[in-house]
Amino acid sequence: MSAQPDLLYSEEEEALRAAVRDLLADHCDPAGVITRTESGAPHDREAWKALADGMGLAGLLVPEERGGQGATHREAAVVLEELGRSVAPVPYLTSAVVATEALLACHADDLLAELASGRRIGALAIALAIALGVAPGGDHRAVRAEGGALHGELTGVADATAADVLLVPADDGGLYAVEAGAVTVTAQVSLDLTRPVAKVVLDGAAARRVGDAAPAVRRALRAGAGLLASEQLGLAEWSLTETVRYLKERKQFNRPVGGFQALKHRLAQLWLEIVNTRAAARNAADALATGSADVDVAVALAQSYAAPVAVHAAEEALQLHAGIGMTWEHPAHLYLKRAKADSIAYGTAGRHREALAELVDLRAP
Template identity: 85%
Template sequence: MTDLLYSEEEEALRAAVRDLLADHCDAPGVIARAESDAPHDRAAWKALTDGMGLAGLLVPEAQGGQGATHREAAVVLEELGRAVAPVPYLTSAVVATEALLDCEADDLLAELASGRTIGALAVGLHTAPGAAFPSVRLENGALHGELTGIADAAVADVLLVPADDGGLYAVDRDAVTITPQTSFDLTRPLATVALDGAPGRRLGDAEPAVRRALRTGAGLLASEQLGVADWALTETVRYLKERKQFNRPVGGFQALKHRLAQLWLEVVNLRAAARNAADALANDDEDLDVAVAVAQAYAAPVAVHAAEEALQLHAGIGMTWEHPIHLYLKRAKADSIAYGTAGAHREALAELVDLRAP
């Protein structure tokens, strides 16, 4: 049986990423960026990629990457979730990279692995693995159409666009029109991508590449949601130990102890589900689809519950814009519909294990 505990190397990676994010993604800085027209943190992205080479974790060494596994990528995403870091790691280093791995696009893979090129899969963030996804028209060798809900499109250098001929095309950012959409999560902006005769280079077949990318995105998103939930629990416990009422710590009241104990159990279970999904992805397990569906069916409600409890138990200060809790709640809410809702994953799980409703 696979050991789901963190290895020494994974713990060392966690410590290094956490230290880096403490320097680049402190709460006041992230809040300030969320208010600006440029929410992405280029400095943090450069430090993660140039400094640590994390953009290429999933890319084999022969193709310019680090040759690591999804377990290491999951650790990075946990820490990015804890910091609600406004960087396109999930969309570029995971989802777009997985699509390119399926297409064996070595030249573009090497560029994404370096971090100097950012990629985005032009499929709506809400799309679940296995679900139908829109495509654009291919006419006379050029691409025409509009795609909505594309995460991190505004910062991408290259877009991976599915077309109606069944192909997946690489399209340069300058060849399309990107219009920002209102996004609930201010740290992961969405956009509409319009193509009007845009040239593209065919990379491979769209369906298997998109399916693989979305499945990996859903599986590793659970690790990001774990990071969000773990931060919410840790910070709430810390605050309730310091905050006093009637000359005693608020955390000493039994009713609040019960709520925190329940939340701790949920977060521990989420960690197990997220680690199982990451390990299944790393080993291409025969029950991979089940592991991903279980992780996403459980992760979304736990992350949202943890953020909601943090908001309520921080009382008045939690309602202020200056406190970062609102960023975590928005990330948790947005993640709850990313790559399929919990309900969609429960339905998929029922099909996989043949426990469909009568």
């Protein structure tokens, strides 16, 4: 029988949270993030350098003997909660989690150490909307390996415009490392302006085989989906906190709007949903960290629940901020767009519910 998961935060995790929150307060204030999305260069390189190089957070999931910090998914989850609270435009999920997890299943410790140090940014070259369980043979086979070079076209690759190296699954079952300069990366229209997607064209790009695609992609997508729930938790918590704060200040009929019973009920319901999301996200992070036999169940459960809650929280924030919430200057739209984009990342909630039903043998009739 599996050990009981520990859903509480340790003192070290709370200290990590405080440090990351302080750093993001300096680098990712709402006005600055909005300005950056308008600049044509949405990724915040300074914030990434501070997180990855200054604090060493890019290598949390990498063992010390392979060039990382030797921490666990629990610590990475805390970082992602704070990144979600700030909708920080940094490639942490895509590089420090998804690409790193793919490399942990391979034999490319030189490249893994570079990603762990933050000196280079990696991206797994599959569409952000690809779900766990879609084995190489679907979209992954869009790339053809021929004589040490890759040919093909991929769309919807998150943070490809920031990546220095792309990890590309190919039709021969291999996972290949390709330098970003050897491919053509074209930004695509993206709902989430803080995590842009791009089209990647490989036209005879020189590639280095680093391992087998199937186990690497499965490991990467499982960790990505499981820890995405922590980002969604942070996003939802910000939405609730800021909405409560605004409703205490906003007055109608000479009394705070937050005192109206109908709004209290909506906020109380949202608070309950967020509490449950925290339990599901922490359970997934703990299962990934401990290698629990129930990790697939924990990840599917977390994404089944967290995705719709994050969208609901962001929608409530925008609506309850009334007219100001509809303006470009207020950051509410960034959170709603991130929540909507996250709701299809690494599989929709419906897809995860289907997987969960199979895992616990409760298939629909």
